[in-house]
Amino acid sequence: MRNYSENESRQEIKKHQKRHRVFRRLVVLLVLILAIAAGFTAFEVHRLNPENRFAHLKVIGGNSSAPVASGTFNLLLIGSDARKGDTASHSDSMVLIHANLKKHTYDLISIPRDTRVYMNGYGYTKLTSVQYVSQMKNGQQQGILDAVSAVSGLTGVPINFYAETNYWGLRDMINTLGGIEMNLPFKVTLTHPWNKSFTGKTYPAGLHSFDGTTVTELVHERYSLPGTDYGRQQLQEAALMGIAKKVMQPSNVTKLPALSRSLSKFLVATNLSSEDLLSAGLSAKGNFNPAKQIRYRQVKGTSVRMHDDVLNADNAQIILDKNQLQTIISKYFKS
8 A cells, every 4th residue: 555645645635625615615605506496496386375376366358446356366268260371250158167276176157159249430230240340440459358348247247357278279279189078969960161172071979089170170069959049058177177187187297388378370359468377277186086176068049130339130049048147147157
């Protein structure tokens, strides 16, 4: 074994001390990095917490003096007939959603497209016409806001958010998810599909696996369905259930940030940010059960031939049962 001289021993001791100083600095640096990361994560968790994220929300449709409780919001989901390049479109379907992210419940109510509503500056008309007429005169953004106001005025619900999708947006979103399972409540025959190759195709009642194109054709069908518009609402409910189940699968929850950033690919217009969607998505429990936590309802209506102030002509409009509507709103949209 080699014997070190006194000088060599001092040099070895210095090298040893230097290595320890470097190691200590690395440890301190690592601790600082972890502390910063932990602080940033805590900040993100606080910022994306639903009760913080969805508090003191702006009301864009309805009475702004009646704000919703923290951790909840009201969203109007619009399915339009907008085609690429269109500057105006009709609201083919509307679903009002009350999300309670504290209770993890989502109450939905469909508003038929032909529902008689009041349009400011014009009078009474069909709901489907409000967005189109306003967009033709005032532009795309104002048209959506006027549609939101019409639904808010009809239901008495202050609305915080809107999201409009069309044929291509819905199709692409479902395809991005890899298709969905959809439980058809009855047999469906496609009579007026956008994709003409689907004309006459029939799908039996029951559970099916569908791609985006098929789902989009199904939720647009109404002429062959029991109750026409009300039958279409049931198909839209089945599609929303299928989407919710697919999104909340463990393998897809990790994709929520990427999906939220891809929002513009699927929606024609919205005032939801990607962080709003991420907060709402991450608030769902790991044992998310759409069949129990998503509660869908329809309101009975009567088709009556009445004067349309916008078209200045008589046409068939749906008059919703006011008592049933207000009972549902009071019980499920006010908490």
